[in-house]
Amino acid sequence: MALLQISEPGMSTAPHEHRLAAGIDLGTTNSLVAAVRSGEASTLADEKGEHLLPSVVRYLPDGRVVVGSEAKAVEVTDLNNTISSAKRLLGRGIDDIKTLAGRLPYEFADSDSQVPKIHTVAGDISAIEVSAEILKTLKARAENTLGGDLKGVVITVPAYFDDAQRQATKDAARLADLTVYRLLNEPTAAAVAYGLDQDEDFDEKIIAVYDLGGGTFDISILRLNRGVFEVLATGGDSALGGDDFDHIIAEWILQQQGEHASNDPQKLREVLVEARRVKEALSLSDTVNVSINDWSDTFTAEQFAELAEPLVKKTLFACRRALRDADIDKDEVMDVVMVGGSTRMPIIRERVGEFFARPPLVDIDPDKVVAVGAAIQADLLAGNKPDTEMLLLDVIPLSLGLETYGGLVEKVIARNTTIPITRAQEFTTFKDSQNAMTIHVLQGERETVEENRSLAKFTLRDIPPMVAGAARIKVTFQVDADGLLNVTAEEETTGAKSSIEVKPSYGLSDTEIETMITDSMVNAKADMEARKLREQQVEADRTIEALDSAMQSDADTLLSDDERNVLLKAREALVLAKESANTDSIKDAIKAMETAAEFYVARRMDGNIRTAMAGQNIDKFKE
Ligand code: AMP
Numbered sequence: 001m002a003l004l005q006i007s008e009p010g011m012s013t014a015p016h017e018h019r020l021a022a023g024i025d026l027g028t029t030n031s032l033v034a035a036v037r038s039g040e041a042s043t044l045a046d047e048k049g050e051h052l053l054p055s056v057v058r059y060l061p062d063g064r065v066v067v068g069s070e071a072k073a074v075e076v077t078d079l080n081n082t083i084s085s086a087k088r089l090l091g092r093g094i095d096d097i098k099t100l101a102g103r104l105p106y107e108f109a110d111s112d113s114q115v116p117k118i119h120t121v122a123g124d125i126s127a128i129e130v131s132a133e134i135l136k137t138l139k140a141r142a143e144n145t146l147g148g149d150l151k152g153v154v155i156t157v158p159a160y161f162d163d164a165q166r167q168a169t170k171d172a173a174r175l176a177d178l179t180v181y182r183l184l185n186e187p188t189a190a191a192v193a194y195g196l197d198q199d200e201d202f203d204e205k206i207i208a209v210y211d212l213g214g215g216t217f218d219i220s221i222l223r224l225n226r227g228v229f230e231v232l233a234t235g236g237d238s239a240l241g242g243d244d245f246d247h248i249i250a251e252w253i254l255q256q257q258g259e260h261a262s263n264d265p266q267k268l269r270e271v272l273v274e275a276r277r278v279k280e281a282l283s284l285s286d287t288v289n290v291s292i293n294d295w296s297d298t299f300t301a302e303q304f305a306e307l308a309e310p311l312v313k314k315t316l317f318a319c320r321r322a323l324r325d326a327d328i329d330k331d332e333v334m335d336v337v338m339v340g341g342s343t344r345m346p347i348i349r350e351r352v353g354e355f356f357a358r359p360p361l362v363d364i365d366p367d368k369v370v371a372v373g374a375a376i377q378a379d380l381l382a383g384n385k386p387d388t389e390m391l392l393l394d395v396i397p398l399s400l401g402l403e404t405y406g407g408l409v410e411k412v413i414a415r416n417t418t419i420p421i422t423r424a425q426e427f428t429t430f431k432d433s434q435n436a437m438t439i440h441v442l443q444g445e446r447e448t449v450e451e452n453r454s455l456a457k458f459t460l461r462d463i464p465p466m467v468a469g470a471a472r473i474k475v476t477f478q479v480d481a482d483g484l485l486n487v488t489a490e491e492e493t494t495g496a497k498s499s500i501e502v503k504p505s506y507g508l509s510d511t512e513i514e515t516m517i518t519d520s521m522v523n524a525k526a527d528m529e530a531r532k533l534r535e536q537q538v539e540a541d542r543t544i545e546a547l548d549s550a551m552q553s554d555a556d557t558l559l560s561d562d563e564r565n566v567l568l569k570a571r572e573a574l575v576l577a578k579e580s581a582n583t584d585s586i587k588d589a590i591k592a593m594e595t596a597a598e599f600y601v602a603r604r605m606d607g608n609i610r611t612a613m614a615g616q617n618i619d620k621f622k623e
Contacts, residue, residue, distance in 0.1 A: 021382035023374025033138040034375035059122035089127035091165030132175035154378040181381040187220035189373030211339035215241040232326035242342035249275035336360040403440035406538040
């Protein structure tokens, strides 16, 4: 695989051979699988005709595992062994779930592993294993329907999923024996379902994806640039969804019945079921008859709109904030995609349309749109559309960084960042009057230069003479949509500039990438220690350099011979400590050197010298 994977995985060498591929929406409450058949993407049903698979898994004492509605039906009665919402735990460590655990009805097992496990009759189970069961069920459904083995899948994940959560999703797929062509962000999948990436009239467009489900609300602002989606901002509320709209209707019903709050759970449940029915019926008609036992009344869309206003406003407020985070004006948004069952509510469509001043896209079933987009992408990646231009939805497989003093690597763009991306970082000179700086571009996850891969080296010249640490050198890494890396270095006070383009078309194989990532994990501790040592060595060099520079300029006038000897002794001790390669000894020697030099620093700070000596050197000895 190249640095940036441009030749897509699974590209068929035999263009006419149809490869079976599917898109999977692995949801918190429900999951779906979809595929492209006869050129049309649609979700696949189980043998009962159901498309939605409840994301619920039940473990039985005899080792059997039940997935979907059958498991959901016993969720309440077999709480400890029936796991729902595993997605919330994916990629979370023991420490993360401590805060969540109180709110989850499971018994977490004590274990040495960093991955939290739920105690069930069938043993201790991780969220990855639970998700793998859901994926296995969907895989079987797809293979039965499509009549063959799946070559690969695209699985969607929330745009805000971090690296660990994405990795856990991939691990679940591996356990389910699925080949993952790619993980795709849920909002991106929804935009792909509407073919927004195929719009040739625009080089670049901004898309808002408004996703209101049963219990959560997400807003994402995407930028589509020559087929590449970039998530500019995400926002929302993890505790706001269709259920809240049910509650406001339920409250109205109880009020009409003369009961402000019902303490009877059975009655409340009845009222909530009716409220939900009323809410959903209002999506088709303006007036709905409400009836519970022998009580009945009518409820109108207008009443609903009034009661629902605070909830609607909350979502629009989150939209405004996401736009602000993305630094995008409302009128720059060119398409608004609706996702999630609750976007069927006319009031939502209307208000979102007003907010963005354009009608939102609602033609595709909002429950299925994400899976449909994933299926389209999977079909493309399987190589079933050789004439279509490939989507370059890509991420950087390994971190990109720079060599800094002491042979260390400073990461500038982290692994898995979506392209295109631009990131800049400031560096400074190490020596007084340093007039050139070598920029060494590296790729990999390890801490030191030797253990990463060298991509390019160039030199920034004509840095004006300054004291060490005063120059401001801005190094910008830019990876464009075609996967080309361009690195520019500029000295900001003078504007001296130099750049290089790195063409990463040759590159590492998948196995090499995997080895580099695994190595960085296995060696993480040793690397950290090596890094600390190098950092102390660099600090020692800096301290010596600063002392030498200061003494060269004014030791004759400011120091007696004895004083000079004291300082030189401390310097010698520091040189020895540095050579000992012991982090703590170096640290101590630096401290000792600084203490010994305190009087000298004070003297230098006095009078005229103070102005003459402003800069890093004096700062160093001021501490
Ligand atoms: P999701 O989590 O995306 O499956 O969304 C489920 C939510 O969508 C629930 O709160 C449903 O009540 C809501 N929903 C489904 N159909 C409709 C409809 N026709 N009108 C209003 N809300 C709906």
